[in-house]
Amino acid sequence: MSLLEVRDLRVTYGSGADAVPAVRGVDLTLEPGTKLGVAGESGCGKSTLALALLRLLPASARIEGEIRLDGDDVLTMSWGRLRAVRWAGASIVFQGAMHSLNAVQRIGEQIAEPLLVHGRATPAAARGRVAELLEHVGLPAARAAAHPHELSGGQRQRVMIAMALACDPRLIIADEPTTALDVMVQAQILRLIELLVAEQSIGLLMISHDLAVLADTCDRLAVMYAGRIVEEGPARAVHEAAAHPYGRALSSAFPRIGDPASRRAPRGLLGDPPDPAALPGGCAFHPRCPVAVDGCTESDQQLREAGAGHRVACIHVGSTP
Incomplete structure (x- = not known):
C-alpha cells in the first residue's frame, strides 16, 4: 500500500x-x-x-x-x-517560519504543543522530547527557552522541522x-x-x-x-x-x-x-x-x-x- x-x-x-x-x-x-x-x-x-x-x-x-x-x-x-x-x-512545514511561529511563545512550548495535544507525552516527558528534537535538527537544547525573534531564519526553519517531527x-x-x-x-x-x-x-x-x-x-x-x-x-x-x-x-x-x-x-x-x-x-x-x-x-x-x-x-x- x-x-x-x-x-x-x-x-x-x-x-x-x-x-x-x-x-x-x-x-x-x-x-x-x-x-x-x-x-x-x-x-x-x-x-x-x-x-x-x-x-x-x-x-x-x-x-x-x-x-x-x-x-x-x-x-x-x-x-x-x-x-x-x-x-x-502527516505534518506540514510552511514557508516563512516567522509567520508560522507564535511570536510571544517560547519555541520549546510550541514544539511540545502537538505532543501534549495528541497525548504523546506528559509535560515532563515533553520537555525531554523537545530537547531531543532540537538536537536532532542541529540546535542546542537550551534554545527551547528562546522566542522566535531571537533565532536566525535558518534556526527558525529548523524549529519548524522539529515541530513537524514531534x-x-x-x-x-x-x-x-x-x-x-x-x-x-x-x-x-x-x-x-x-x-x-x-x-x-x-x-x-x-x-x-x-x-x-x-x-x-x-x-x-x-x-x-x-x-x-x-x-x-x-x-x-x-x-x-x-x-x-x-x-x-x-x-x-x-x-x-x-x-x-x-x-x-x-x-x-x-x-x-x-x-x-x-x-x-x-x-x-x-x-x-x-x-x-x-x-x-x-x-x-x-x-x-x-x-x-x-x-x-x-x-x-x-x-x-
Whole structure:
C-alpha cells in the first residue's frame, strides 16, 4: 500500500459562475521513504495542493477526488479522525517560519504543543522530547527557552522541522521550506531533510519553484502548471532532459554550475501563468509555448508515457516539434 495516493484531485474556490479552478485533476503517488518534488511558478496551484492534502483550505474551497493516507481517505474523515491524523500521521512545514511561529511563545512550548495535544507525552516527558528534537535538527537544547525573534531564519526553519517531527508522522509536506534563506543555510536545511527521511523512512512531499533544488533533493519530480501536472518522472530526467516545454523553461531559468553559457544567458519564460478564473482553451500553456501548434488550442493534453516512469502532457511527445 502506498503512503499517499491522490486521484483526480480537484480544488475549486467559490461556486457557480464565480467558481475558480485552482487544482484540476491531479494524480500523485508517494511511497514510504521516498521524496517527491512539486515544481512550478507562483499561481500554479502548488500550495493549494499541499493544503488540500490535510484539508487545511478555507471553507470557500470545494475539494473533490481522493486523498488516501495509508489507505484512509482524508476527504471522508470525521473531524475527530482528521484532528488525530494531523501532526501524528502527516505534518506540514510552511514557508516563512516567522509567520508560522507564535511570536510571544517560547519555541520549546510550541514544539511540545502537538505532543501534549495528541497525548504523546506528559509535560515532563515533553520537555525531554523537545530537547531531543532540537538536537536532532542541529540546535542546542537550551534554545527551547528562546522566542522566535531571537533565532536566525535558518534556526527558525529548523524549529519548524522539529515541530513537524514531534509526533513521528509518516508523511511530511514541506511547502517552500528554504524560501528566503541564504544558500549556505538552504543547503544545510535540505541535507537535514534528506537525512531525516532516510533515517526514519518517512515520505516527503516538497514544494518549490526551484527545479534545481528539487532535483538535488527528491527522487521524483512533478511539474505543475495552471492547476495540472504537465510532467512527472525521475528527478534527474525531468530536470536535465524535460520533455514538456514548460519543464524545459523552468530548468533553463537557473544558471548551471560548470555551464558558462547558461550563466551568461539564463533563459526564462515570458509572461505569467494564466488566471485560473480565465484559463485559455486547449492546453493552458499554449499562449506561452514556443512550440505550440494548432492542435494545442483544440484540446487539453493528458499525461502519456515519455520513457521509463516518465509521463508528459504534451502534443509533441512521440514526435519532433
